[in-house]
Amino acid sequence: MRFGLTLPLLLVLVLLASPRSQASDLALVGGTIYLSPSEPPIERGTVVVHGGHILSVGPIAEIKVPQGATAIDCKGLVVTAGFWNSHVHILLPGLLHAEKLSSDQIASQLQQMLTSWGFTTVFDIASVLRNTNLIRHRIGTGEVKGPRILTVGEPFWVRTPIYVKGFLEANHISITEVESTAQAKERVRQEVRDGADGIKIFANSVESNEILTMPLNMAQAIAAEAHSAHKPVFAHVSNDRGIELAIQSGVDIMAHTTPFDGLWSPSFVQRMVAAHMALTPTLTLWDVESRKGNASVGDIEKGMSRAAEQLGAFSRAGGQVLFGTDVGYIPQFDTSEEFAWMSRAGMSFQEILASLTTNPATRFGYAGKSGRIAKGLDADLVVLSADPAQATSAFSKIRYTIRGGDVIYAEK
Numbered sequence: 088m089r090f091g092l093t094l095p096l097l098l099v100l101v102l103l104a105s106p107r108s109q110a111s112d113l114a115l116v117g118g119t120i121y122l123s124p125s126e127p128p129i130e131r132g133t134v135v136v137h138g139g140h141i142l143s144v145g146p147i148a149e150i151k152v153p154q155g156a157t158a159i160d161c162k163g164l165v166v167t168a169g170f171w172n173s174h175v176h177i178l179l180p181g182l183l184h185a186e187k188l189s190s191d192q193i194a195s196q197l198q199q200m201l202t203s204w205g206f207t208t209v210f211d212i213a214s215v216l217r218n219t220n221l222i223r224h225r226i227g228t229g230e231v232k233g234p235r236i237l238t239v240g241e242p243f244w245v246r247t248p249i250y251v252k253g254f255l256e257a258n259h260i261s262i263t264e265v266e267s268t269a270q271a272k273e274r275v276r277q278e279v280r281d282g283a284d285g286i287k288i289f290a291n292s293v294e295s296n297e298i299l300t301m302p303l304n305m306a307q308a309i310a311a312e313a314h315s316a317h318k319p320v321f322a323h324v325s326n327d328r329g330i331e332l333a334i335q336s337g338v339d340i341m342a343h344t345t346p347f348d349g350l351w352s353p354s355f356v357q358r359m360v361a362a363h364m365a366l367t368p369t370l371t372l373w374d375v376e377s378r379k380g381n382a383s384v385g386d387i388e389k390g391m392s393r394a395a396e397q398l399g400a401f402s403r404a405g406g407q408v409l410f411g412t413d414v415g416y417i418p419q420f421d422t423s424e425e426f427a428w429m430s431r432a433g434m435s436f437q438e439i440l441a442s443l444t445t446n447p448a449t450r451f452g453y454a455g456k457s458g459r460i461a462k463g464l465d466a467d468l469v470v471l472s473a474d475p476a477q478a479t480s481a482f483s484k485i486r487y488t489i490r491g492g493d494v495i496y497a498e499k
């Protein structure tokens with residue numbers, strides 16, 4: 088560098104060289120810390136965040152808060168790794184046509200739907216890829232505060248399901264039907280080139296008078312094409328035939344239980360688990376849909392119990408559960424009903440915490456960055472105002488959501 092640069096110019100150069108929107112150091116002090124679902128909690132601990140990553144974590148007496156760090160008093164609060172919701176849709180009218188939305192509008196919608204419920208990462212499993220890419224680009228530049236969004240873009244179906252037709256038309260969205268295996272394979276390659284992180288098939292499409300099942304060779308070809316690009320495959324299922332198709336095509340994640348069909352026999356559950364399929368339960372969805380269809384209280388209870396029994400059987404058999412609610416398709420953002428039903432299905436709070444953190448991080452290849460509180464991992468954290476070990480409703484009592492060391496939601 089030549090001599091003679093003035094001090095102000097030097098300062099400008101230094102500022103330009105430092106990364107933009109780098110969150111300052113942060114310390115969460117004095118809370119109960121769940122490092123992971125399988126470790127005992129640190130009763131009074133401190134987490135220090137530097138440069139977007141976890142710098143240190145341990146008992147309050149052993150961890151020094153760096154000078155200049157923003158300290159958040161977490162006495163009486165609980166700290167866990169940031170939550171994942173592995174079944175959402177970036178499809179709400181408040182997120183569509185993002186080119187016309189201000190950053191405040193997008194941030195506010197993402198906050199209402201996701202970050203105020205503790206989600207630092209979500210998997211969008213059907214939306215408009217171009218639009219979802221636009222939203223995550225604006226989050227990536229720091230213009231909008233929001234979660235990490237993974238997406239499958241447009242789903243693959245042989246016929247548009249009856250319950251989304253009206254919505255798609257009203258919002259001027261067209262998603263083509265799959266006509267041939269060759270066309271489907273080309274579309275998989277195109278979506279992957281366009282940035283999709285996974286592929287979603289409709290193993291079943293619910294129509295007015297029937298439930299269609301995708302032809303096996305087509306599902307197998309789509310899954311093989313996705314896997315050759317190292318992308319996970321999700322399957323919407325509505326009945327046993329859909330689950331059977333998912334097993335036989337190498338699907339990775341089943342995107343629902345099937346309460347409108349029969350209970351799952353132990354041998355059927357064994358086959359799902361042996362196929363290494365994960366499950367997003369979406370129990371709340373069934374309640375919302377049944378109410379929409381004016382079902383009786385008794386019928387709703389019966390359907391919900393069946394869904395919970397299916398989840399319980401899957402979980403007890405060692406199946407990997409990924410927390411997922413179908414929010415964005417359903418307008419119910421509040422997660423407390425889902426946690427209540429997961430508890431009724433027999434899942435412990437550690438198992439529910441795993442479904443929110445370590446299970447999805449492992450499943451989607453993020454275990455080295457996300458899912459636990461440990462030195463070096465991304466500073467994706469949730470601060471709860473109650474302890475989920477006492478009651479799982481605590482998982483929906485969010486005080487702060489922190490992504491990459493940046494507070495993206497604070498309860499008012």
Ligand SMILES: [Zn+2]
Pocket residue numbers: 174175176212413416
């Ligand atoms: Zn869905």
